[in-house]
Amino acid sequence: MTGKVWLVGSGPGGTGLLTLRAREVIDRAEVILYDQLPGEEILSTLPGHAELIDCGKYGGDHTLEQDEIEALMLDRALSGRRVVRLKGGDPFLFGRGGEEIDTLRANGVPCEVVPGVTSAIAVPAAVGIAVTHRKYASQVTVITGHEDPGKPESALEWEALAKLSGTLVILMGVKNLGKITEILTGYGKDRNTPVAIIERGLRADQRVTTGVLSDISEHAKKAGVRPPAIIVIGDVVRMYREDLPGLIPPEGENSSFLEISGRNKD
Numbered sequence: 001m002t003g004k005v006w007l008v009g010s011g012p013g014g015t016g017l018l019t020l021r022a023r024e025v026i027d028r029a030e031v032i033l034y035d036q037l038p039g040e041e042i043l044s045t046l047p048g049h050a051e052l053i054d055c056g057k058y059g060g061d062h063t064l065e066q067d068e069i070e071a072l073m074l075d076r077a078l079s080g081r082r083v084v085r086l087k088g089g090d091p092f093l094f095g096r097g098g099e100e101i102d103t104l105r106a107n108g109v110p111c112e113v114v115p116g117v118t119s120a121i122a123v124p125a126a127v128g129i130a131v132t133h134r135k136y137a138s139q140v141t142v143i144t145g146h147e148d149p150g151k152p153e154s155a156l157e158w159e160a161l162a163k164l165s166g167t168l169v170i171l172m173g174v175k176n177l178g179k180i181t182e183i184l185t186g187y188g189k190d191r192n193t194p195v196a197i198i199e200r201g202l203r204a205d206q207r208v209t210t211g212v213l214s215d216i217s218e219h220a221k222k223a224g225v226r227p228p229a230i231i232v233i234g235d236v237v238r239m240y241r242e243d244l245p246g247l248i249p250p251e252g253e254n255s256s257f258l259e260i261s262g263r264n265k266d
């Protein structure tokens with residue numbers, strides 16, 4: 001008998017933002033193929049009775065390729081097991097979840113998608129930034145910065161992106177940040193547009209670097225910004241306040257202007 005696959009989003013990290021449905025299917029799974037993005041706080045709660053397969057991208061010999069991951073997932077499901085494919089954030093936002101569903105469908109394997117809280121919205125929220133706000137932005141665009149924007153065959157329409165008003169949220173953009181800011185200003189985007197970079201959002205070691213389009217790349221270099229990080233470009237960044245997040249109030253202090261749930265406080 002064929003098993004079943006649950007394609008599960010873990011949220012941005014921190015067990016508080018894992019959905020109840022995700023917790024339920026994880027706890028009942030016989031096999032879990034997990035990425036590293038969900039983070040230690042969640043990965044340390046995976047049930048010991050399940051076969052745990054690390055699908056993290058490390059570079060080098062220990063990395064499973066996408067087709068190997070899909071082959072393992074199919075193999076376990078076709079041998080009748082309950083399989084969870086666990087991904088960071090939401091499985092359908094830059095998580096290759098779409099491709100995995102295609103493979104399961106093509107092979108007649110039943111599948112359930114368990115959406116997750118996406119980092120694209122939750123991580124800016126963690127530092128007080130609403131990706132839309134009537135005063136600042138009535139639209140938000142989410143893109144991957146993974147591709148070199150200088151490549152002529154870039155799948156992204158950089159000229160159109162530079163002309164858009166509203167908020168631009170960039171995932172996987174740390175490595176190409178310099179090229180991205182250059183191409184946006186080159187196509188006429190205001191060099192003084194505010195930018196915030198949030199590293200490891202909603203995790204204990206979250207860090208924020210701010211600037212404007214023309215200097216953020218320099219600030220990021222100085223600060224040694226590393227992935228995973230969310231880059232937010234637009235006037236909504238004005239909502240960021242260093243003293244505002246109040247996510248982890250200092251010891252013994254529990255009054256804060258704004259609290260964002262989900263991040264564990266101890």
Ligand code: SAH
Pocket residue numbers: 012013037087088089090091092093094095117118119120123170171172173198199200201202203227228229230
């Ligand atoms: N499916 C995921 C995104 C996968 S792409 C989602 O919906 O969130 C991986 C990128 O997500 C990272 O490079 C980073 O840009 C972003 N990301 C995910 N979790 C993050 C976190 N906790 N803090 C900052 N960025 C995060």
